[in-house]
Amino acid sequence: MEKIAVTGLGIVSPSGIGRRQFWANLKSGRSFIKKITRFDASRYPAHIAGQIEDLEKYSHVSERLLKKIDAFSHMALIASELALKDAALDITKEDPNLVGIFLGNAIGGWLYAETELRDLYIEGRQGVSPFMASAWFPAAPQGQVSIYYGIKGFSKTVVADRASSLQAIGYARKTLVKRKLDVILAGGMEAPVTPYALLCCNTYGGLSCDNGNPETAYRPFDSRRSGFVIGEGAGIVVMETVERARKRKAGIMAYISGYASTCDGFDRILPDSEPTQLARAMRMALFDAGITADQIDYISLDGMALDLWDKTEAEAIRDVFGRRASSIPVSCPKTMFGNLLGASGAVDLIITMLAMENQAVPPTLNIDTPDPQGLDYVIGPARQCRIEKAMIISRGRGGINSILVVEKG
Amino acid sequence: MKERIKEVFVKQLKVKPEELKDDVRLYDGIGVDSTEMVEVVIALEKTFGMKLNPKEITKFSTISDIEKVIQSRAAGN
Numbered sequence: 001m002e003k004i005a006v007t008g009l010g011i012v013s014p015s016g017i018g019r020r021q022f023w024a025n026l027k028s029g030r031s032f033i034k035k036i037t038r039f040d041a042s043r044y045p046a047h048i049a050g051q052i053e054d055l056e057k058y059s060h061v062s063e064r065l066l067k068k069i070d071a072f073s074h075m076a077l078i079a080s081e082l083a084l085k086d087a088a089l090d091i092t093k094e095d096p097n098l099v100g101i102f103l104g105n106a107i108g109g110w111l112y113a114e115t116e117l118r119d120l121y122i123e124g125r126q127g128v129s130p131f132m133a134s135a136w137f138p139a140a141p142q143g144q145v146s147i148y149y150g151i152k153g154f155s156k157t158v159v160a161d162r163a164s165s166l167q168a169i170g171y172a173r174k175t176l177v178k179r180k181l182d183v184i185l186a187g188g189m190e191a192p193v194t195p196y197a198l199l200c201c202n203t204y205g206g207l208s209c210d211n212g213n214p215e216t217a218y219r220p221f222d223s224r225r226s227g228f229v230i231g232e233g234a235g236i237v238v239m240e241t242v243e244r245a246r247k248r249k250a251g252i253m254a255y256i257s258g259y260a261s262t263c264d265g266f267d268r269i270l271p272d273s274e275p276t277q278l279a280r281a282m283r284m285a286l287f288d289a290g291i292t293a294d295q296i297d298y299i300s301l302d303g304m305a306l307d308l309w310d311k312t313e314a315e316a317i318r319d320v321f322g323r324r325a326s327s328i329p330v331s332c333p334k335t336m337f338g339n340l341l342g343a344s345g346a347v348d349l350i351i352t353m354l355a356m357e358n359q360a361v362p363p364t365l366n367i368d369t370p371d372p373q374g375l376d377y378v379i380g381p382a383r384q385c386r387i388e389k390a391m392i393i394s395r396g397r398g399g400i401n402s403i404l405v406v407e408k409g
Numbered sequence: 410m411k412e413r414i415k416e417v418f419v420k421q422l423k424v425k426p427e428e429l430k431d432d433v434r435l436y437d438g439i440g441v442d443s444t445e446m447v448e449v450v451i452a453l454e455k456t457f458g459m460k461l462n463p464k465e466i467t468k469f470s471t472i473s474d475i476e477k478v479i480q481s482r483a484a485g486n
Contacts, residue, residue, distance in 0.1 A: 063423040068444075126454075130447035 001288050003255040004173045005245040005409065008087025008238035009350045010079035010187075014050030014231050014337040017058050018082055023354050025336070026362040027382045031215035032337045033229050039195055046207035048214040049193045050231025050338030068131040069144055070109025072191035075234035076141035077148060080185050084149075087238035087250060089183065091149050100153040100181045101145055102172040103236075104164025104188035105138040106342030106396075110197040112136055138342075141189050141234075153181045159342070161396030162302070163261070164188055165235065166345025166404055170259035172239050182244060187236035187346035201230050204269070204397070206306055218335045219366035220303030221310050221377055228305045231338020235346035237353075252409035254353045257389075258289025264399020271399040275312035278401040279319045282391065285403035286320075291389060293321050296328060296405075298361060298390040300348045303332030303339075313393065314372040329385055331378040335365040345394035349404060356387045356408045410476050417452045418472075421445070429472060436468040443468055459483065 009019060014032040016022035025032070032050050041047035055071065059078045066074065080101075084091055091099060113136035119127035134140060139157035146155060154175060158168040165188025172186035192201055201207055208227035210217035218229040245252050262281040264272040271278070286293060302313055318325045333351050334340070340347050355361050360382040367379045392404040415429045424439050435441040441449075446468050454461050457479055465478045 067423060126451050130444045134444065 002177045003242055003257045003407065004176045004239050005242045005252045006237050006239055006254045006256060006353065007245050007250040007252055008083045008085070008089065009253065009353060010082030010086060010236045011347065011350050012052065012075045012079045013233035013340070013347065014052055017052070017078065019086065019354065023358065026333055026351065026354070027358070027360060029363045029365060029381060030336065031365055033214040033218060035211065035214060036193060036198070038193055041198060044198055045202050046209045046211065048211050048217055048229055050229065051193050052232055068135060070112035070135045070140065070191065071232070072105065072109045072189045072234070073135070073141040073144040075191065075232070076103065076145055076189040076236065079187065079189065079234035079236040080145045080149070083185060083236045083238050089238055094183060096150050096152040098153050098182040099151045100172070100175065100184045101142050101151050101155045102158070102168040102175070102184055102186040103142050104158045104160065104166070104168035104342045104346065105141065106159065106161050106164050106190060107192055107197055107200065108138045109136045109140055109191060110194040111191060114194055114196050145185065160400050162339065162341050162344050163394045163396035163400040163402040164342035164345070166349070166392065166394035166402040167261060169237070169256065169346060169349060169404060170261065170402065173256045173259055176239060176241055179241070182240060184239045185236055186239050187234065188343035189234035190341045190343040191232045192230045192341055193232050206304060208305065216366050218305055218338065220301065220305035220332050220335065221314070221364065221370055221372070221375070222367045223369040223371040225305040225307070225310060228303070228339045231334070231340050233340050233343060233347065235340070235343055235350045237346065237349065254356060254409045255407045256404060257407050258285040258291070258405030259403065260284030260288055261400070261402040263401070266399050269397050271309060271312055271395065273308060273312065275316035275319070277399065278312060278316040278395070281401040281403045282316060282320045285391065285405045289405040291405070294324065295389050296321070296391050298352065298355065298385070298387040299328055299330040300352050300390060300392040301330050301332040301364070302393045302395045303334065303364070304395070309395070311372055313395070314375055317375060326374050327376055329361050329378050329383060330375050331361050332364040333362040345392065345402065345404070348392050348394065349406065352390045352392055352406055356390070359384060359386050361385050361387070410479065411472055413456060414453065414472055414475050414479070417449060417456055421449050421452050431472045434469050434471055441468045453479070457483070
């Protein structure tokens with residue numbers, strides 16, 4: 001399918017807000033995983049995360065609006081603002097009917113919902129903010145960003161666990177290829193550092209409980225792996241057709257050239273132990289991009305840090321890339337700030353584009369003894385490396401396999 | 410009483426006191442939406458210790474209209 005241009009990015013993460021701060025921290029390989037301080041989480045089996053402090057400092061969102069929205073909408077508003085600025089796009093000059101927004105989210109906005117539900121049971125119906133109804137659900141950020149910028153074109157929120165935002169970007173590309181819209185804000189947001197959301201993540205059972213060592217707890221592809229660590233934030237990019245981006249002389253950071261998604265259809269939580277469907281999604285995305293496996297020079301890993309997930313991910317890479325699998329740089333930079341769940345795929349795209357721009361791959365933290373072996377994991381400092389074409393892997397629970405192929409702009 | 414009513418709006422909606430004009434409809438003056446009005450009516454009920462009919466106080470009311478409704482309810486009507 002046709003390539004679509006990415007002309008701007010907005011990042012809100014524990015490793016920094018805005019591209020400069022984010023990249024500087026990624027490049028230095030610094031961990032931002034800490035003990036949760038927002039509330040007393042000490043009795044949860046896992047109580048470490050990547051958190052964002054002082055969100056208010058970074059936006060022009062009014063106090064009146066902040067009262068009505070959850071933190072995940074706030075993050076999406078800031079990321080959208082940053083992305084539009086980065087793309088040098090004045091959205092007020094666009095035809096609002098031809099602008100859309102495609103976002104991914106896995107669990108909704110619980111910080112708002114929890115406090116209001118508490119009030120419901122203590123004070124009764126009248127104790128609940130009327131904004132509760134429009135604040136918590138996964139599509140709330142899409143609505144808030146649409147209202148803020150007057151976006152009126154076809155838009156969508158995708159809920160597909162940790163693959164949500166990569167799927168949103170895949171759908172956004174398809175929509176632009178069909179010329180249904182001119183410009184799309186695409187990405188995702190997640191705010192899981194709340195008492196109930198953290199409980200759900202704990203119940204799921206995939207979290208690392210190495211609370212005494214927050215910075216080394218998240219260690220995918222290491223023999224001492226113990227599960228992943230959650231993080232909060234948002235990643236949003238501006239997407240438009242290549243001819244339009246060229247016409248307005250926009251800087252094209254990257255092209256989305258291939259996308260595919262498959263499902264394991266196997267279990268409610270686990271992926272299939274045979275990664276046939278993950279490998280099929282990789283091949284389909286390469287076919288969609290019109291390139292072969294030989295042309296990929298970087299792979300962004302999903303990195304769940306659980307035996308079965310890491311093993312199947314590495315196996316699928318070996319299956320698709322054959323002998324070359326051991327010489328393609330692969331990395332999982334989210335080990336520095338946590339897995340942003342529904343927003344993780346969009347953030348991985350942003351990291352990949354920054355890696356292309358800066359000709360350096362940020363490292364995976366905490367790989368001491370690689371497991372499975374046989375892949376070229378980037379460990380230690382960021383590695384100097386020219387990337388022309390990259391593959392991004394994003395997987396959701398129960399075996400959702402989404403793959404994006406990106407080319408340097 | 411008008412000042413107490415305005416205080417409720419300032420506290421609930423985070424608007425500036427000077428934005429609240431006595432005889433301008435809330436919808437036109439500060440862009441109040443119907444969800445915000447639900448919140449304000451509940452806060453007014455708590456402040457003035459009375460039940461209010463949401464049909465009498467809407468986003469198309471003015472501060473003066475609200476004052477009249479509350480005064481009339483306080484007088485036992």
